[in-house]
Amino acid sequence: MNWDEKIERGLQDRQRTDAYRRRMAIVDGNQRFLAYQGRRYLNFSSNDYLGLARDPRVVEAWRQGAVRHGVGSGGSGHVTGYSLVHQALEHRLADWLGYERALLFSSGYAANQGIIGALAAEGDRILADKLSHASLLEAAILSPAHLRRFAHNDAASLARLARRDASGHLLVITEGVFSMDGDCAPLRALTDVASVAGGWLLVDDAHGFGVVGDQGRGSAWQQGCHPELLVVTFGKAAGVGGAAVLCTAPVAEYLLQYARHLIYSTALPPAQVYAIDAAVSAIIQGDALREQLRRNIARFRAGVISLGYTPGSPTSAIQPLLIGDNLLALAVTERLRERGCWLTAIRPPTVPPGSARLRITLTAAHQSADIDVLLEALNAARHLA
């Protein structure tokens, strides 16, 4: 099979299973209304849970940062890319979240690759929740450590696997709030199992950070847990982009030696760090935004329950509606678009086969009338599903 045939076959594979992905060039995808091909839609697809991507405080901070420091960082953090601006944000994050150290990464994907790649060696074990994000599972698969997946949010399943073979260092991996299901990991139980087994827990809180816990400190804080490694990302509730890992001082030093994504990749632009810093301030002062989000979640859940759907977690901005069949999920999405609601059908391989779903995200930027429009559209599409 030559290259051309390989590409052709790969594309046909995706077409045959109705899993072919197409990007759409959207205008204002980070706002309450987005536009596509000249039409306006209510946006129920964005991860900008607090509406900070357009917050004037955050936008102004980025502008100020660019005026003062230019637009690029100029190099890896190990050369000239790490500045006082980066250092100040790392200190602030560590203090606020209760860790000795924080290290900035250019994305959550890079953070997970860098951390897991640096820590997991030959003979070590990784036990990951089977629904963990692709960036976590991929890093675990690529590492020389032995990967097993435990049943979703099931500490007993984790405990069984942890007991089975006690050799090597053990790294337990989970998300705080799961990106496709919106449910929360039982972090206390997972912490207990990990620590009894002498292992460390890595929590990727991409979807809990900013949204849950006092001041938006996230899932671990909310559940009174202190995982050895906490990943927070700034592309979701913070509305910007980038990520950080929170850890002890020795682990931070270790990562600075061995995490290749820190060593061989250009550091975040300082202006972006300004924006992240302003977003963190907005998150800390964000009780009113979180309250608005909670009201939207409650209104949506009450509505879909009365339509006969089973909604997601009561605290999560991510509300999946399980459809099952890929084509049906696309048909429902299409019907909702006709009624002015934009949301995404999530299909395998992002989710397990037969569990295609509508991934509805609610944000603080939605008004209660927006939720009602969505419920009305779901009601109209109900005969399809």
Ligand SMILES: *Cc1c(COP(=O)(O)O)cnc(C)c1O
């Ligand atoms: C979005 C996401 C990431 C990736 O973060 P980026 O900053 O977008 O690269 C990692 N983990 C989880 C759970 C995510 O949802």
